[in-house]
Amino acid sequence: MSLFFTILILLVIIGFPFLLRRLQLSRFGYWLLGGYFILLIASVVAYTFIPTEEFADEEELPTEMTNRIYLVHEILDQGVPLEEFEQYKKKEWEFPVGTEESFSLYAGPDYQFPVIIIKRVEDQEAIHVDYYEVTPEIDVEPVHEEGEVTVYNHSGELTIEVLGYKLYRFNSMEKGFPFNQFEEEEDHSWIYYDVFDDERMFYITIPADIELNVDPDMDVHWLN
Amino acid sequence: MSLNKMDLSAAVKKQLNYKMKVYVGMISSLVIVQVIGIFFSVVSPLQGYSTMDYVEIEYMNYNTLNIITLTSLWALIHAIIMTTKNEWENAFPFVGNTLSNHLANMIFLVGASIVAGIVTILASFTVRVYLYYFTDELFFMSPGFVLNGGDLLAGTVTVILHFLLLCAIGYFLGTVTRLHRLLPVLLPIVVIGLLITINYINHDWMMNTVEFYYGETSMAVFLMKIVVTAGILFACSIAISSRTEVRK
Amino acid sequence: MKVIECRDLTKRMIGRNALNQLSFTLEGDKITGLIGRNGAGKTTLMKILAGYWHETSGKVEVFSERPFQNLNVSVNAIYVDDQMKFSHTLTLEDILKEAARFYPNWDTVLAERLFDYFSFHPKEKHDYLSKGKKSTFNMIIGLASRCKLTMFDEPTTGMDASVRKDFYRALLKDYLAHPRTILLSSHHLEEMEDLLEEIILIDEGQVVLHESMDELKEYALGITGRAEILEPLLADEEVIYETRVGDYSTYAAVKSDSPVIQKAKQHGMATGPVPPNDLCIYLTAKQKGGIDDVFK
Numbered sequence: 205m206s207l208f209f210t211i212l213i214l215l216v217i218i219g220f221p222f223l224l225r226r227l228q229l230s231r232f233g234y235w236l237l238g239g240y241f242i243l244l245i246a247s248v249v250a251y252t253f254i255p256t257e258e259f260a261d262e263e264e265l266p267t268e269m270t271n272r273i274y275l276v277h278e279i280l281d282q283g284v285p286l287e288e289f290e291q292y293k294k295k296e297w298e299f300p301v302g303t304e305e306s307f308s309l310y311a312g313p314d315y316q317f318p319v320i321i322i323k324r325v326e327d328q329e330a331i332h333v334d335y336y337e338v339t340p341e342i343d344v345e346p347v348h349e350e351g352e353v354t355v356y357n358h359s360g361e362l363t364i365e366v367l368g369y370k371l372y373r374f375n376s377m378e379k380g381f382p383f384n385q386f387e388e389e390e391d392h393s394w395i396y397y398d399v400f401d402d403e404r405m406f407y408i409t410i411p412a413d414i415e416l417n418v419d420p421d422m423d424v425h426w427l428n
Numbered sequence: 429m430s431l432n433k434m435d436l437s438a439a440v441k442k443q444l445n446y447k448m449k450v451y452v453g454m455i456s457s458l459v460i461v462q463v464i465g466i467f468f469s470v471v472s473p474l475q476g477y478s479t480m481d482y483v484e485i486e487y488m489n490y491n492t493l494n495i496i497t498l499t500s501l502w503a504l505i506h507a508i509i510m511t512t513k514n515e516w517e518n519a520f521p522f523v524g525n526t527l528s529n530h531l532a533n534m535i536f537l538v539g540a541s542i543v544a545g546i547v548t549i550l551a552s553f554t555v556r557v558y559l560y561y562f563t564d565e566l567f568f569m570s571p572g573f574v575l576n577g578g579d580l581l582a583g584t585v586t587v588i589l590h591f592l593l594l595c596a597i598g599y600f601l602g603t604v605t606r607l608h609r610l611l612p613v614l615l616p617i618v619v620i621g622l623l624i625t626i627n628y629i630n631h632d633w634m635m636n637t638v639e640f641y642y643g644e645t646s647m648a649v650f651l652m653k654i655v656v657t658a659g660i661l662f663a664c665s666i667a668i669s670s671r672t673e674v675r676k
Numbered sequence: 677m678k679v680i681e682c683r684d685l686t687k688r689m690i691g692r693n694a695l696n697q698l699s700f701t702l703e704g705d706k707i708t709g710l711i712g713r714n715g716a717g718k719t720t721l722m723k724i725l726a727g728y729w730h731e732t733s734g735k736v737e738v739f740s741e742r743p744f745q746n747l748n749v750s751v752n753a754i755y756v757d758d759q760m761k762f763s764h765t766l767t768l769e770d771i772l773k774e775a776a777r778f779y780p781n782w783d784t785v786l787a788e789r790l791f792d793y794f795s796f797h798p799k800e801k802h803d804y805l806s807k808g809k810k811s812t813f814n815m816i817i818g819l820a821s822r823c824k825l826t827m828f829d830e831p832t833t834g835m836d837a838s839v840r841k842d843f844y845r846a847l848l849k850d851y852l853a854h855p856r857t858i859l860l861s862s863h864h865l866e867e868m869e870d871l872l873e874e875i876i877l878i879d880e881g882q883v884v885l886h887e888s889m890d891e892l893k894e895y896a897l898g899i900t901g902r903a904e905i906l907e908p909l910l911a912d913e914e915v916i917y918e919t920r921v922g923d924y925s926t927y928a929a930v931k932s933d934s935p936v937i938q939k940a941k942q943h944g945m946a947t948g949p950v951p952p953n954d955l956c957i958y959l960t961a962k963q964k965g966g967i968d969d970v971f972k
Contacts (some may be wrong), residue, residue, distance in 0.1 A: 228773070229448055231765075233456035237543070239458045244550035247557040260569040275661050318481075344568055349470050349480070372485045374568035375473070377556065380491040382549075383579045384588035399569075401480045431739055431824055432780045434751035442778055449770070450763040518763040522754070522778040522821075525727065525745035670745075 211251045236367060272398065275336055275405045276319050280425055286407060295335040299357045306415035307331065307357075310409075311422055312365030320364070320378045322418075323427040328411045331362070338403040346370040353404075364406060371402050436531075439524050443532035446521045451536060454506045458544055461502045463553055465495030469555045487568075490559060492552040496587065499544055503591045504598040507537060511602030511665075530666045537595040545588030549580065585647060589654040593641070603665040610630035677739075678703050679825055679857045680725060684734035697734065705855035707847075709872040711865055711956050713966045717881040718861040719757070725859075726755035737824060747823050751780070756818035757829035758811050759767040759776050762802040764777070766814065769798035772820075772940035779821040787820035790846065794839070807834030815843055825860040833871050840864070844871050865953040875952070879960040892952050897937055898929045899917075903947035917958035929958050 220238045224230045275292065278284040311317050333355045351368035410416055418424050473488035509515055510533055520529060556573060567573055575583075601619070605611040626633050641657075644650040680702040686792055687695040695717045702708060712718050723729045724736055727743035727750055736743060743749040762771050772791065776782040791798075794812050807815060811833050819828055832840045848871055851858060862868055864876075875892055877885040887895060896916055899906065903926040910918060913936045917929040929950050930936050937947060950958070 227445060227448065229445075229452075231449065231452045233452035233454075233459075236459045237455050237547075240462065240547065241550075244547060244554055247554035250548060250557045250561065251553045254557070256574050259567065260571045260575045261574070342568075344566065355598045366482070368482075369479075370574070372483065374485070375488050375490060375559065375563070375565045376568060376570040377559070377573040378489055378491040379572040379575070379579065380493050381496060381642075382590060383552075383575065383583040385586040385642070385650065386582050386647055400483050400485050402482045404482060420670065431748070434747040436747060439747050440749075444776070446774060449774070450765050452765055467770050515915055517761050520761075522775055523747070523751045525750060527745065528747065 209245065209252075211244065213245055213249075216245065224407075239303075243346060271336050272340075273338055273403075275338060275403055276321070276425075279321060289336060292336045292338050293334055294337045295353060297333040297335075297355045299331045299333070299362065301330055301411055301414060304360050306360065306408075306417065307410075308359060308361050308417045308419075309422065309424075310363045310419050312354075312367065318366055318404045318406055319366065320408060320409065320422060320424045321427060322408045322416065322424060324412045325409045326368075326412050328409060331414070332409045332413070333364075334407040336405045336407060339412075340399050340401070342399060344372055344374060344400075347373045355406075366404065370402065434523060439574065440531045440535070441529040442491050443521050443524050443528055444535055447519060447532050447536045450519045451510070451540075452508075453503075454540060455543075457506070458499070458502060458547070461498045462495060462547055464553055465498040466551055466558075467493075468494040468498075470558055490567065491572075492548075492555050495548055495551050495555075497591075499548055500594050503537075503541065503544060503594040506540075507595040507598030508602040510537075511599055511606060513606060516606070526598055526669055527666060530662075530669070534599070534662050537599065538592060540580070541591035541595055544591050545584055548587050548591075549584045552583075565641065582647060585651065592658050593654050596661035598604060600661040600665050603669050607668060678737070679739065680786070680859075681719075681737045681740075682735070685721075685723060685724070685731055685736050686733045686750045687717075687729065688732040689720070693732075693881050695724070695731075697775065698882055698913055699734075700876055700886050702859075702885050703856060705857055706873045707851055707858045707860065707867055709865065710859055710861040710878065711875050712861075713960050714877065716878050716960070718878060719829055720881075721863065721878070722755055722757075722829050722859065725825070726827060727751075728755070732838055751778070752823055753825035753827065754818055754821045754823040755827045755829065756831060757815045758807065758814065760810075760814050760817075764801060764803055766802070767798060768796055768800045768802060769931040771802060772817070775817050775821060779823065779824035783820045783822055784944055785836065786850070786897040787816055790819065793842075795846045808836060808839065810842070811835050812839055815846075819846060822854055822856065825857045825859070827861075829861050830863070831860065832862060832864060840867065844868065847871065865956060866951065869952060875956075877956050877959060885956075885957050889952070893949060895960075896950040896955055897932045897934075897947050898927060898931050898950045899937065899940045899945050899947050900925060900927050901940060901943060902926070905943055906945065909936055909943075916955070917961065929955065 224234055335353055348371035352363045356363055469492050471489040476487045476489055478485050605615050641653055678701055685695050685698045686693055712716050724731055725738055725743055727746050730744040738749045741749055772787050776784055815831055818828055872886050872889050876883060903924055906926045913934055915928055915930055921925050921927045958968050
């Protein structure tokens with residue numbers, strides 16, 4: 205490949221001036237074109253050194269991100285036992301029930317409403333809150349990351365606070381016209397939603413005889 | 429002193445070389461337009477911003493459409509300029525007639541389209557190389573970054589034909605304006621007015637026309653459509669100016 | 677061989693006939709002057725002969741071919757005027773090189789020598805030349821192209837007297853070395869008298885006179901005499917031109933075979949040749965009298 209380009213560049217450097225002399229076209233515009241052409245060839249050579257594996261192959265690009273785990277989906281729809289996702293558990297809290305008979309559940313001031321799964325469990329004296337987080341398996345580091353997840357109990361008012369966010373910044377390149385004239389170029393931007401999104405889930409178990417009032421805005425699923 | 433003979437092909441050949449000298453400015457402006465196009469492609473990506481519940485993404489979507497757009501304008505404008513009275517007379521060579529002059533101009537435009545097409549395709553590598561090596565931002569997935577052999581072939585053929593079509597349109601419009609003194613002023617108004625009217629009466633017509641050419645998915649059919657259209661436009665240009673007198 | 681043949685050649689321009697049923701034939705290698713007043717149709721005729729313009733009706737042939745858009749005519753005929761335009765991308769040097777590529781008989785040595793003699797700079801642009809310089813440069817192209825039919829339309833426009841003289845001299849020398857048909861239109865007939873072999877006088881799109889220079893010199897005689905004697909003599913005869921000189925004398929130009937001449941000589945009046953330039957003016961005068969009549 206490099207031999208081909210070497211020959212091509214040599215051919216241009218030697219052949220082009222010869223051609224111009226021959227056609228009496230030794231003028232600035234043509235020399236400019238020749239110089240520009242050499243620059244272009246050089247950039248093609250540089251392009252061949254770019255490892256193409258770094259870029260996803262259009263044909264192999266999945267139509268949906270099948271290798272991802274969607275906790276809520278697995279637990280609620282597929283009925284997979286929670287124990288299988290132990291590795292994603294990031295934090296846990298325990299709040300003794302004491303004398304209270306009813307609790308309220310609120311979201312934090314940021315109005316971030318994570319998915320919450322609640323299960324009533326017999327023989328349990330406290331409220332357990334487990335926090336699960338699935339982050340994307342990509343080698344792109346966020347350029348900005350802050351986050352604090354806290355749950356606190358204030359005299360019967362349980363508040364879930366999820367603060368902060370992650371920022372990813374990256375480039376993409378479109379082929380565009382004229383390369384896509386004869387085949388539809390897929391719009392891949394939807395993939396980013398799947399790839400970058402974090403899934404955050406709270407799994408709450410409460411004693412069977414406790415009443416829990418839930419803020420109606422919250423996305424809560426009761427398991428029983 | 430004996431009489432000399434000159435046939436059409438010899439005249440066109442000599443004139444073509446003459447045109448290549450006279451229209452050297454078109455070559456310089458091609459390079460300038462391309463460099464500007466590369467510059468804009470690099471500095472003005474489409475910026476995207478998405479927020480999900482906990483994640484924000486900012487992405488720059490680069491493309492090389494700027495180069496195509498600027499070079500398209502270059503093709504259209506130069507083809508029109510070629511037919512203006514002043515340029516026509518300035519570039520009218522010593523020996524020749526209207527037909528040979530047209531043919532030489534057209535062959536030059538075909539050649540210019542081919543050169544423009546090739547450099548445009550190569551320039552899309554330059555943009556990719558610059559973005560990859562000289563910017564800090566990381567490319568993520570981006571299947572559009574990789575150009576394979578099939579892309580190159582399709583892209584080169586398409587863009588050459590695209591420039592050729594624009595040259596033919598410009599050349600035809602320019603030639604029409606030379607039929608009457610008022611046409612340079614009237615024609616743009618008439619053409620734009622006609623397009624607006626047609627668009628008003630039949631909304632899809634313009635889209636369908638563009639779709640007819642640029643929605644074509646078979647390379648052979650696309651090639652045929654453009655070559656036939658350009659051929660008709662060039663032939664019309666020759667036909668309507670066959671009685672035109674030179675050097676008034 | 678007929679170089680030019682025109683029969684009933686008519687060219688309709690906006691509102692009038694620039695050429696009106698014009699007929700003449702030109703044969704052999706000669707220097708011919710195309711003489712006529714402004715707007716007589718000289719330029720129109722030459723542009724038709726060069727193939728730039730098409731005729732409205734009638735027949736026109738150059739080297740036995742219809743000239744309009746004809747490549748064979750184009751390569752064998754050159755039309756030089758002060759409107760010649762060249763692309764601004766070409767220098768004078770380039771223009772000469774290009775002309776050499778197009779004209780098979782191009783004389784590079786002559787072109788270069790004339791170029792140096794008139795001290796042009798090779799890198800100059802045609803657009804920026806002065807009027808006289810432009811004419812001089814165009815003349816070089818006209819001469820060096822050595823076309824079988826070479827047409828100069830007002831070639832001396834803007835040239836100063838010495839360049840004009842040089843031009844006529846160069847034209848004659850080159851013509852003698854390489855005989856060909858040269859058609860010259862000019863206002864300065866008196867300067868070209870020695871150069872021309874033949875003249876075609878046209879007026880209002882028609883050929884008034886097509887004579888050799890020698891015949892033209894003898895075509896008419898001028899008579900000067902006392903008005904009261906000469907004017908009755910002229911009364912019934914064909915008179916080319918007649919004017920009062922002073923209060924009592926009359927000057928008249930008549931054809932040299934006119935019977936008036938004999939009678940005038942009997943009255944002892946002075947007769948003499950009419951200079952070709954004056955003759956041409958007389959023949960194409962729109963009416964008797966002249967500009968003076970306008971102010972009467």
